[in-house]
Amino acid sequence: MSPEIELTILMPCLNEAETLAICVRKAQKFLTDYQVTGEVLIADNGSTDGSQQIATVNGARVVAITAKGYGAALIGGIEAARGKYIIMGDSDDSYDFSALESFMQKLREGYDLVMGNRFKGGIEKEAMPFLHRYLGNPVLSFIGRLFFKSHIGDFHCGLRGFNRESIQCLDLRTSGMEFASEMIVKASLSEKITITEVPTKLYPDGRSRPPHLRTWRDGWRHLRFLLLYSPKWLFLIPGLSLLLIGIALSFILILHPINIGNIRLDIHTLLYSCSMIFIGFQCVTFYYFASIFAVREGLLPEKSFPVHLFDFFTLERGVLVGITLVLIGICITVQLFRVWTHNDFGDLTNPVKTFRLAIPAVTLFVLGIQVILYSFFYSILGLKTIHS
Known part of the structure; x- marks a missing residue:
């Protein structure tokens, strides 16, 4: 020049x-x-x-x-x-x-x-x-x-x-x-x-x-x-919104149906609200994965990702949370199995009440497995960041 x-x-x-x-x-x-x-x-x-x-x-x-x-x-x-x-x-x-x-x-x-x-x-x-x-x-x-x-x-x-x-x-x-x-x-x-x-x-x-x-x-x-170039707006904000709405709606529907005028929200809505939890969780985890990748590849500056998160969210803590969710899901499933045995493994007399617990049980079980798997993958991505 x-x-x-x-x-x-x-x-x-x-x-x-x-x-x-x-x-x-x-x-x-x-x-x-x-x-x-x-x-x-x-x-x-x-x-x-x-x-x-x-x-x-x-x-x-x-x-x-x-x-x-x-x-x-x-x-x-x-x-x-x-x-x-x-x-x-x-x-x-x-x-x-x-x-x-x-x-x-x-x-x-x-x-x-x-x-x-x-x-x-x-x-x-x-x-x-x-x-x-x-x-x-x-x-x-x-x-x-x-x-x-x-x-x-x-x-x-x-x-x-x-x-x-x-x-x-x-x-x-x-x-x-x-x-x-x-x-x-x-x-x-x-x-x-x-x-x-x-x-x-x-x-x-x-x-x-x-x-x-x-x-x-x-x-x-x-x-x-x-x-x-903005994982926060592409993944995190939509994901958190879905996650929080899904958790709140599911919690209410587990306790009792929701009546809005002539509209009644029950176990079918619970199934969809639990799906919102899955999708929201996936979006949030994708935010962190995408941020790590973008910073690692030089596409985004290091300040775009909170490196100190690795100090808080460790593999051990993630696995512990995942196991806890799985155990809760299993405990609910065991209780439902007992109800089924009392009916000689036949048709349940109150399937609505049963599904009100079965859907959250499956949700917790699958979510716990995902948390465990993502914790391992998240830790692999953080190896270079932790040791640098």
């Missing part, structure tokens, strides 16, 4: 011959007007319309990225950049590369990631599809803020600046459109990355063809990424 180059203006490109020249010229104008020592870098993702020649003629440097995808192009471009700072943006003329002074100012102040916010800067008519503006972006940005305690108001703004070295430490990996979310998520989870926002205006892109972005496909990919 050449120390004399302060800024790289990076544009991913895939057949952008219609708009690439004006984007490069605007970027060059910014560097000249604000006396910034920099370069314009085009990360070409296999264009076949002469975009490479257009970029070169207009003074940009072109690097060929063979791996396909928006994220792959940007990751390759970041690797090839020579500047201390990078400002990236789409090469469809939807952002004004001649007006990057607010980004540059924040980068020079020491921020590691400077996000553009189109909702604060203004969105011109027909610059953003209706679903993107009023549903997709607001909902996904809200989910991102909720899951990762981020203050970013526009998770998917394509214009953003960052310190090259700081962002490379995040080990960004996604090759598709979800790259935009990955950068913010990992930056928000990191204790070392400082983030801020600046208003950014969005213009209608200058292309005559449809954009590469696909509303539902790429929207799902963003949502999927946010969920996968």
Whole structure:
């Protein structure tokens, strides 16, 4: 990396011959007007319309990225950049590369990631599809803020600046459109990355063809990424909710039926409430397994998982809890067996009363076995953490 180059203006490109020249010229104008020592870098993702020649003629440097995808192009471009700072943006003329002074100012102040916010800067008519503006972006940005305690108001703004070295430490990996979310998520989870926002205006892109972005496909990919990077919201919170509701409902139904107006909840509801306990328990255990794996693989920072939990939840304690649940289930089963013997192993006179105990007995027995097995597996996963 050449120390004399302060800024790289990076544009991913895939057949952008219609708009690439004006984007490069605007970027060059910014560097000249604000006396910034920099370069314009085009990360070409296999264009076949002469975009490479257009970029070169207009003074940009072109690097060929063979791996396909928006994220792959940007990751390759970041690797090839020579500047201390990078400002990236789409090469469809939807952002004004001649007006990057607010980004540059924040980068020079020491921020590691400077996000553009189109909702604060203004969105011109027909610059953003209706679903993107009023549903997709607001909902996904809200989910991102909720899951990762981020203050970013526009998770998917394509214009953003960052310190090259700081962002490379995040080990960004996604090759598709979800790259935009990955950068913010990992930056928000990191204790070392400082983030801020600046208003950014969005213009209608200058292309005559449809954009590469696909509303539902790429929207799902963003949502999927946010969920996968937040085991707490994907597994723990739904799991705990099901577990607590199932336990409470089952406890009441074991004692007596529930009457709500003309509706009577009895042993059939008890069967489903016990199923909620199983599902909830599975979700909670998956949360811990997924968190350990993500931290171990470097996908999430170590602070995402409470390592001290291994000190509290030991193999011995888990096995003891599991055995206790199994024994309670067996004791109830023995009592039911006695009732059955009194009926000479024939039909039970009060099957409703019997099932009110049989269902919890089976639930406790199976749950206890699961606790024992998961305790062993949990301890195996924690071996490295305990000894490190």
